[in-house]
Amino acid sequence: MTSSSLRVKGLTKRYGDFVALAPTSLDVAKGEFLTLLGPSGSGKTTLLSLIAGLAHPDEGQILVDDADVTHSPAYDRDIGVVFQNYALFPHMTVEDNIAFPLKMRKVADADARRRTAEALETVRLPHVAKRYPRELSGGQQQRIALARCIVYRPAIILMDEPLGALDKKLRDQMQLEIKRIHRELRTTIIYVTHDQEEAMTMSDRICLMNAGAIEQLGTPEDLYFRPQSVFVADFLGESNLLSATVRQVDAQGLDIVLADQTAPSRAVGNGASFTAGEPIKLMVRPQNLHVADAADGKLTGRLVDVMISGSMTRLYIAPEKADMPQLVAAYPTRASAAPYEIGQRVSLGWNSADAVAIRDGRGH
């Protein structure tokens, strides 16, 4: 199976004064599943279009297996694209749509027919070959778009929010399908989404983008447990962010003091280097924030709301210090749990191994 690595160096795209993509560098390994994640307007689709050759960069280089393709037209790149709205050709049957890239590559008819049938088999829709795209459901159209892309075995496949138009259940199903196809074909896949859960479940690595630049690049675990910025902590999963100051740094972690408090506490770093006296944000995930005995608690607040969302129960707590943001604590729902009362005073605590220090956003 063909599969290529991709290297992007200092790639930049401007539209007039608007910087759609600030100089960006990125390495994608052979066979890797990399997700470009970010809010709309963060530059992820721009980056994808540049890689596909559908837009032209103002600066920078794109290398596929160390060959410079920056100035190659899209049709010479051997990069497959699955478009957001599928872009199936409405005047061609499903079969003709899938055979199109093979025809463009002058594959012999018999061979093309066999490979088309195989691709339909791979996406589990062999019976729709003679139909037109408009006769298919959204999920089926999605699979055909995928089949049309994998049929010519491009070295790299780009997917632009391919599941955006599907409902939740179908989306979950297609996520598994795409993962399976990735395992089977071992193609390099670059996947664009704004759905952080989708990114977490599918990717080898996630490239989180914000305002036209890479915010953090790493494994889902890296981004979740060791966010490099407040933006990352906020975008991936829920988090409680508390202002604090670094007291002292040692091999195991940091001594810190929460804002407006005197009692020191411990935190782990996120990989960045800290200096004593530096202001930081302390991230504690809701599931790591627990209601503690008054003696153990690090913070106190009043219970604002309790919500049961299936498996998890969430407590919303207003800290007694007025300038602190509302906190969320989550724990597995239990029928036997003691009832909480709105307005009740609660103490909150956390395990210092679950408290991650992040450089304060104003720092950089």
Added chain:
Amino acid sequence: MALAKAPAIESGQLRTATRSRARSQAWTWAAMGGPLVLLLVLFLVYPVGQLLLLSIHNDSGFTLAPYRQLFASSVYIDVLLITLKISLVTTLVCVVTGYPIAYLISVVGKERKATLLFWVLLSFWTSFLVRAFAWIVLLGRNGVINKLLLSLGIISSPASLLYNFGSVLVGMVNALLPLAVLTMLSVMENIDRNLPRAAATLGARPGMAFWKIYFPLSLPGVAAAGIMVFVTAIGFFIVPALLGGRRETMITQLIIDQVQQTLNWGFAGAISVLLLIVVLIVFAAYDRLLGLSTMTGAAAPRSVAPSRLAGPVQRIGDAVLTLLGMISDRIILALPSRRRDRNPDQAGLGLQAFVWTMLIIISAPTLLMIPLSFGTGGLNWPPQGFTLHWYETVLHSPVWTQAFLRSLLVGLGTGALAMLIGTPAAFLLVRSNIPGKAAWLAFILSPIVVPRMIIAVGMFYVFASMGLVGSAFGLILGHTVVAVPYVVMTMMAVLRNYDTRLDHAAQSLGARPFATLRHITFPILGAGMFSSFLFAFATSFDELTIALFATGGLNATLPKQFWDEVTLQVSPVIAAVSTCLFIFMGLLIFVAERLRRRAAAR
């Protein structure tokens, strides 16, 4: 017994209830669609029917004499063949040159699109008469072209460029190219821009992506433009009458002669039948090949099932397109290599140059006439001196000012009447579940399909018997017949884009149906309604065919007055009138576009 009876009574009541609901619904339908149907029956079906009847019926009963006359000599058949030839060549040239223009407009950015569209629309709305007249001036012995060729030394004495097939063709293409562009554009704008890009990622070179993907999807637009141009061309008389010689006489000119000079209604009817049959054959062939539903252009390319074409035809078509794609790509490869880093989304320079050349060609004649209208040297190029004399002549001439006021009155009347009866009909066709929608729509659009000349002659005959000839009211009725299909079409498009949930929201907030219309529906549809009104107004303001028979003397409308003058003599006064008309229309489009943009920005 009593128990068994109860459900029977209930179901009886139910039936009465549904029946009375059905009855009230029928009344609503009749109230909304009735006026339009009545108008078309009285002033389209009846007059055209009368005219056709006259061809087989005279004072002594049934007769085929007019048809015997028609086929007795080859004269009339020759005219028919010339008409077909001119129409066919015009259609070909319009579609082939209009395609790149429509394509460029559909792919460029917003700002440049507005500029390009302005020039197409300006030409579209500039009177056929003004444009034809401008070509007379341009191609004349002392016109720009001859002067230019002389000064370049290409010719030694002025060539006669007028009154031949070439001048007619130029005039016809100028007249109908904007229509072709706008029709194709409506389809091209609905083609997903991602499809050619997807083809590129799948390995298709630009030529292949165009011929295999874009072109087949744009084909319904090409077909619609082709039939619109052909049907309009076949009923044309202004251009061949002004720019053609004896050998370029077209069939509608024969009808005019029969009515105006010999008052031979029977023979005029027979020629009309001939013309109508040709048009119907064209439509039938079109329907067999592509389906009439594609004609409105509103139908997205998706709805065209290629299955209508037989398998082998499709395979041949596919092979031809593949070949075209390969040839194009070879040519592109052979061309001197362009900048490698050019934006893949940007249109080629060659295309842009071609489009601007075409736009200049269709706009230039009218623009070149403006300096002539201020000159003292007649209509000879280059303009000499400066005078306002011709404008003063126009302003002080009661004939021209009367004609202008008359046209204004008739135009406003037509706009108002067409809106009044066309809008409810559009509502009915979009919002209700009235049976036979397609048939109703075809009926409402029939005034576009039936050659204008046939409608005009039939109407003249009926108006004469009703004493409506020469009256503004009669003219408003006549113009409404030809303007109302456009109103219905634009209003239907506007209504389709309207989110009916807004109405439901208003009603859930306590607004009664009328209040909903007043406070929600109409304010949102305002811009669309205004542009429909303008469309109807402009149609009437430029209408000559009906006015040709139904008015005269001090009753003349502006186009009729223009026609009378220009067929008598070509004078600078007409250049002045043309300039005024051109500026008037330019302002109108500018205002309409402003309003549309403001509405869109909301």
